[in-house]
Amino acid sequence: MTLENIIRRFRKPGKGSPKRFVSAWTEQEVLDGEVTDCFVVVLRTKGCYWSRVSGCSMCGYINDCAEEAPPEDVIAQFEEAMERHAGQRFLKIYTSGSFLDDDEIGVGAIQHILTTALTRADGVLIESRPEFITRERLEGLPDSGRIEIAIGLESANDVVLRNSINKKMDFGDFRKACELCQDMGMATRAYILVKPPFLTEKEAITDAASTARSASSLVDTISLNPVNVQRNTLVEFLWKRGEYRPPWLWTVLEVLDQAEDVDSRVVVSTAGAGSRRGAHNCGQCDSAIVDFLREFSTDSSVDPPDPRCECREQWLDLLDVQGPMQCSANPHSFFDR
Template identity: 30%
Template sequence: MTSYATPVTTAAGAAEKAVRQRITTLSRSLRQVTSVAHLQKPRFVDYDSIRDAAGAVHGRKKVILMSGGCSIPTCTMCPFTNYNNHGHGANAEGLRTQVATMLARTDTEPDYTTLALYNDGNFFAPREVLVDVQLDIARQVAATGVRRLVVESLPGFLTAATLSPFVEALGDVQLEVGIGVQSAHRLVRETLVNTRITQRQFESALTVLSDLGVLAKIYLMIKPPFLTDAEAVTDVVDSTAYVADLGVGQVTLCPTRLAPNTVAWWLHQHGHYAAPNLWTVVDAVRGAHDKASVRVACINMRGSDFESLYPDSCPACADDIVAGLVAYSISGDLTELPTGCGCRPPLESVALDEQTILARTRSILDLCEGLA
C-alpha cells in the first residue's frame, strides 16, 4: 500500500504541490459567503442509535450548531459553508444559547446517553469556538447526565494544553473527538481531499487523545474527487488497516455526496466526477470489515436533506442497499448487506499509483478549467 510515510522525491513533491495549490485556489473560489445570516438555532437535530468499538449500542442525540463555519475551508467535497454562517464570523453568545436550549430535556424527547455536538468545523479552534465558550459547553454538558460527548476537530488543534481543561470540565463524561483524516494516503488526503492534515499531526493528536483518556472517532472518505470507484475501495481498505494499526478500533466511512460550491460539484458539472456507486460503498465496507469496527455515515443517503447528488445505484436495489448499510452500522453484521443486482458494475481490485492519479488530476483540472 502507499502509506502516509511514502517518501516523495523533490520533483514529485513540486508537481504535487503545484496541483494542490490549484485545487486550493479553486476550492476557495467556489465558497460563497452566506448573503443573510441564519438565525442562531441548531441547523440539525436528530436521534438515532450508534454502535461503539466494543459493539455496544447507545442512544444518540446529534446536533449541528449554527456556526460561523470552518476556519480552514479548503476540502474539495465539504458542503457545510452552504448551510452555516460562513463569512459572518463566530457568535459566542449564539453558541451558548443554542447549547443551553438544546440540552434542556423534554418529556417527549427520546432517551440518549451520547451527545454528538458538531459546529461545521473545528470545535477546538479558538477562531470558531472561543476557549471560554468551549469550557462553558463542557460544564453544561457535564450537568445533564450525558455519558459521552462527541465533537470534531482537525488534529492541529488537538493539544494537551487545549484539551486538558476541557476534559477536566467534563468530569465523568467520556469525550470522543472526531477527526476527518479521510485517507491514509498522502496524495489522496493532502491533495485530492485537500485537507490540512499531515501524518505527523494526525499521529501526534492520537497520542494526545490517548494520554488524556479521550476516544478518537476516525472518518474515512469513500471516493474522494479524482479517484475511480476501484481506487476508492483500495483507499478505504488500506486506510482502515492503517488506523487499526495505530490502535483505533473503529472507523466511520463517509460516502461522498456532491454539494454546490464545492470542487466535487464543479467537477461533476463538467462531466469529470460522480459520487460513488452504492455497490462501491458495499464493497468498501466488506473490505474494511475485518480490519476494524466499521460504520457508515448514512443520514438520509437517499438525498432529500440538502441540494446534493448522493451515491446511487438502480431503482431496484438502491433503497435496499441504504437500508442494509444502516442496519449494518448498528449491528456490525455483514449479512445485513445485499449481495447483488443486475446493475452492479464489475469492480476489480486496483493499486493506488500516485503518478497515474496525479497525472489524471492535472489533466482533469486542465480540461475543466478550459470549459469554464
C-alpha cells in the same frame, strides 16, 4: 493554478443567523457496547477556518455558517437546542468546523457547552481538525474520559489528501492527534472518505480500505463516509459536468468487506445514500443496501443484502475499464486541459 485557488472559487460562505442552530435530531449510536439513543446538534459558527481560506474539495459545510458568531450566541444556540434533549445518553455536538478551535467557538463557550453536555449525557462526541488537538487544550477539558473526538482523516494517503481533497494536513498530523487522545484516555473516531474526486472507483476502494487499516490501531471507531455531493464545492462542479459520480453502493460494500479484519468498530454514514447526490446504484437495489448499511452501524452481525442485481455486473465492468477515463489524483492537468 493550484487546487487551493480552484476550490476557493466555488466557496460561498453562509450568512445564516448566529442566533439559530443549524439542526438537531435523534439517531442510534453505540455507547459502552450498548445501542442507545443519541441526540445530535449542529451549531452555527463562523465555520471551519480552513474552509474560510480555501477548504476541502467535497466539503460544503460552510454553507451552514454565519459571517460572525460570538461565543454567547453559540452558547445560546446550544441551550435552545438542548430544550429538545429528552434524556438521550449520547450527545454529538457538531459545528461544521472544529469544536476545539478557540477562534471559531471561543474558549469560554467550549468549556461551558462541554460541562453542560456532560451533566446531561453519559458520553459526548465532538469533531476537530488535528491542529487544535493539543495537550494543553485536552488537559483543559472537563471529564475528558467521557469525550470522544472525531477527526476527518479522509485518506491515509498524503498524495490523495493533497491533490484530491486539499485537506491541508497529512497522515502524520492525524497520528499525532490520535496518540495524544489515547494518552489522555479519550475515545477517537476517524472519518474516512469513500471516493474522493479524481480517483477511479477501483482506486477509491483501495484507498478507503487501506486507510481503514492504517487508522485502525489509532482509533476506536472508523466511520466510512461515502461522498455526498454538497453545494458550492469543487465536487459539485465536477458532478454537474458529468466528471464525478458519487461511489456505487457496491463500492461501499466492497470497502466494508476488505476492512472486515480491522480492530476498530466500523460504521457507515448513509447521508444522501440512495440519491443522485449520494452513494447509489441502479435505483432498484439501493434501498435494501442502504437499510443494511444503516443497521450495520449498530449491529455488525446483520446479514448482508442479496448481491443479485444486474447493475452489479455493470459496476464490476467499470472496475476493469475505468482508469484512462480519469486523471487519477491529478487535478492540475485535469484543469489545464
